[in-house]
Amino acid sequence: MTVTVQDDVLEQLAATPAYRHLTRTRNRFAAVLTTIILIAYFGFILLIAFDPTFLGRSIAGGATTLGVPVGLGIIILAIALTGLYVWRANRVFDADLAAVLRAVDA
Amino acid sequence: MRRIATGVATVGGIALADAAQAHAVAPGGAQQPTNWIALGMFAGFVLLTLGITRWAARKTKTASDFYTAGGGITGFQNGLAIAGDFMSAASFLGISAQIYADGYDGLIYSIGFLVGWPILLFLMAERLRNLGRFTFADVASFRFAQTPVRTFAAISTLMVVLFYLIAQMVGAGQLIRLLFGLPYGYAVVIVGVLMTFYVLFGGMTATTWVQIVKAGLLLGAATFIAVAVLAKFGFSPEAMFARAVEVKTQLALGKGATPEVAARAGSAIMAPGGFVKDPVSAISLGMALMFGTAGLPHILMRFFTVPDAKAARTSVLWATGWIGYFYLLTFIIGFGAIVLVATDPGYLDAAGALRGGGNMAAIHLAHAVGGDIFLGFISAVAFATILAVVAGLTLSGASAVSHDLYASVFARGRVDSAKELRVSRITVLVLAAIAIVLGILFESQNVAFMVSFAFALAASANFPVLLLSLLWRGCTTRGVVAGGATGLVLALGLTILSPAIWVTVLGHTAPIYPYGSPAIFSMPAAFFVIWLVSTLDRSGRAAVDRGGYLAQRVRSETGIGAAGASDH
Structure with a gap:
């Protein structure tokens, strides 16, 4: 089993600047990304619900409608935001976390 | 609204509502002649997966091996397995069939299923991994009284899993009857028995690897079909869309529509359609799809199969990428079917409907671009898909x-x-x-509501409980149990009062709850009750619950004390 860390040690850790910096930046970043995907998706749903003809407009007079790039755009946005989070987490948050954990060991 | 409910069903798990209806009209009439190529390929897949199960069985010794493959799955592998859970036969057959019928609407469902993944990553994935060992209840009950919270979580898990499972079994029976020409009952028993082998002996290791193999086969096959379709149009989507609109217009003209009406029917496939009728249902369904993903127990369970939080986040990226790519292919496949299948009398019956039922669009398209052997391959992959999803649900x-x-x-x-x-x-x-017994009993039921219900339940009960227990200090045992139960009961009650049950099954003339999905009421209600009961909770336990928050929060943020790959 894992080494048991006492809760009071964790509570002390929560007060350290390194921990506060990590959680504040990471949670703010996650909140921003969450807001973006919520707005994009529910904006899309509301658009469909209240102005369905909008997405049915032709692009450049062809058969392709505005709905196609918008729909595919949300799929790509979902993947891109996920990728952005993982990229920043791997590059920045993991290093910050390592610094926090070093403080516990010391 | 019926249309929305049907759409969810087709997309979410296995759905085959059209097949159910076809069956109800002519029992046994849709059965196809036995397809020996498909059966041979399927036998090959079964042998391969039984080999995997034997290998996995030797590695499955402890409870941890059984539930979570010992935590030894990599982020990439887990991402593919998660994608496999989502790329059910219904996603493949159901969404492409819906696009074949209605065009653009199919894409709306695809998007709903995809956008839950970023939410799951940003708010929950790493925290889940850091706090849990085997089930999402480990996380939901972390700082609370174990008995009430775990009892709630187990009931809610079993409800979601059972409804999803029945839908899969019914869908499996219908699909196999259509694809292989086997009787419905045999098909259900075969799925049940094979799935039991995988889970019983190979546990999570076998379940994951069967899912990975299937995901690879399905992605490969769908890629082949989509590329073959695009190649016929010089890789111009515009040319494909234009031809699809033309085909739909011609079909409408053939049915006696005036030129203007026919032209409108043709261009309708490029715009939102069925969603439009009722904004509340559209939003409600959108909520169930998006947040249901973050509350499905068989999906959450997969986050415990990876060694650490980093692998958990990598899994979501791979899963989102594969699922998004898959829905892109499905979109092309649906339009390809309009162009290549709807114009070929060989795939249609006398009335112009698809032979074998509405869900067969992608299957016929596979034949149109790849001949008999590829048709057999696709059929075998579709069966494999059901097996893999059912195994994960059962586990x-x-x-x-x-x-x-x-x-x-x-x-x-x-x-x-x-x-x-x-x-x-x-x-x-x-x-x-x-699952076998209910699968047989529910044979002629419309499975539509079961899958949409599973998603609505997950969004209304599991998601609010998990989110607030993770992120809100004030949350207490009484709060999560009361709120979770509220979401569960309300989602169930509103579904019973909705058109799909109240009118279609129970035969009343008008629904008491007129919308397609309960989530728009049941999910906020769960959040509200958790907040209200927790805030008013002055019990001794509530003090313990709130007192445990900070330590839980630090563990969830840092992974300190998390069950590792080797020690759990």
Whole structure:
């Protein structure tokens, strides 16, 4: 089993600047990304619900409608935001976390 | 609204509502001649997966091996397995069939299923991995009184899993009858027995690898079809869309529509359609799809199969990428079917409907671009898909019973790994038997509501409980149990009062709850009750619950004390 860390040690850790910096930046970043995907998706749903003809407009007079790039755009946005989070987490948050954990060991 | 409900069903799990209706009209009439190529390929897949199960069985010794493959799955592998859980036969057959019928609407459902993944990553994935070992209840009950919260979580898990499972079994029976020409009952029993083998002996290792193999086969096959379709149009989507609109216009003209009406029917496939009728249903369904993903127990369970939080986040990226790519292919496949299948009398019956039922669009398209052998391959992959998804669901239900109810509630944590494992295996057998029996009993039922109900339940009960227990200090045991139960009961009640049950099944003239999905009311209600009851909670337990928050929060943020790959 894992080494048991006492809760009071964790509570002390929560007060350290390194921990506060990590959680504040990471949670703010996650909140921003969450807001973006919520707005994009529910904006899309509301658009469909209240102005369905909008997405049915032709692009450049062809058969392709505005709905196609918008729909595919949300799929790509979902993947891109996920990728952005993982990229920043791997590059920045993991290093910050390592610094926090070093403080516990010391 | 009926249309929305049907759409969910087709997309979410396995759905085949059209097949159900076709069957109801002409029992046995849709059965195809036995397809020997498909059967041969399927036999090959079964042999391969039984080999995987044998290999996995040797590695499956402890409860941890059984539930979570010992935490030894990599982020990439887990991402593919998660994608496999989502790329059910229904996603492949159901969404492409919906695009074949309605065009653009199919894409709306695809998007709903995809956008839950970023939410799951940003708010929950790493925290889940850092706090949990085997089930999402480990996380939801982390700082709370174990008995009430785990009991709630187990009930909610079993409800979601059972409805999803029945839908899969019914869908499997219908699909196999159509594809292979086997009788419905045989098909259900074959799926049940094979799935039991995987789960019982190979546990999570076998379940994951069967899912990975299937995901690879399905992605490969769908890529081949989509590329073959695009190649016919010089890789110009515009040319494909234009031809699809032309085909739909011609079909409408052929049915006696005036030129203007026909032109409108043609261009309708490029715009939102069925969603439009009722904004409340559209938003409600959108909520169920998006947040349901973050509350499905068999999906959440997969986050415990990876060694750490980093691998958990990598899994979501791979899963989102593969699922997004898959929906892109499905979009092309649906339009390809309009162009290549709807114009070929060989795939249609006398009335111009698809032979074998509405869900066969992608299957016929496979034949149109790849001939008999590829048709057999696709049929075998579709069957494999059901097996893999059903295995994951059963394992998730079994872990709720053995880990949450038996080990944590009944035995109060005083139970050894071997005994817990035995209970788990017995539960697998019981669940498989229940799934087979219900699958046969529900044969002619419209499975539409079951899958949409599973998603709505997950969004209304599991998601609010998990989110607030993770992120809100003030949350208490009484709050999560009361709120979770509210979401569960309200989602169930509103679904019973909705058109799909109240009118279609129970025969009343008008629904009491007029919308397609309960989530728009049941999910906020769950959040509200958790908040209200927690805030008013002055019990001694509430003080313990709130007092435990900070330590839980630090563990969830840092992974300190998390169950590792080797030690759990």
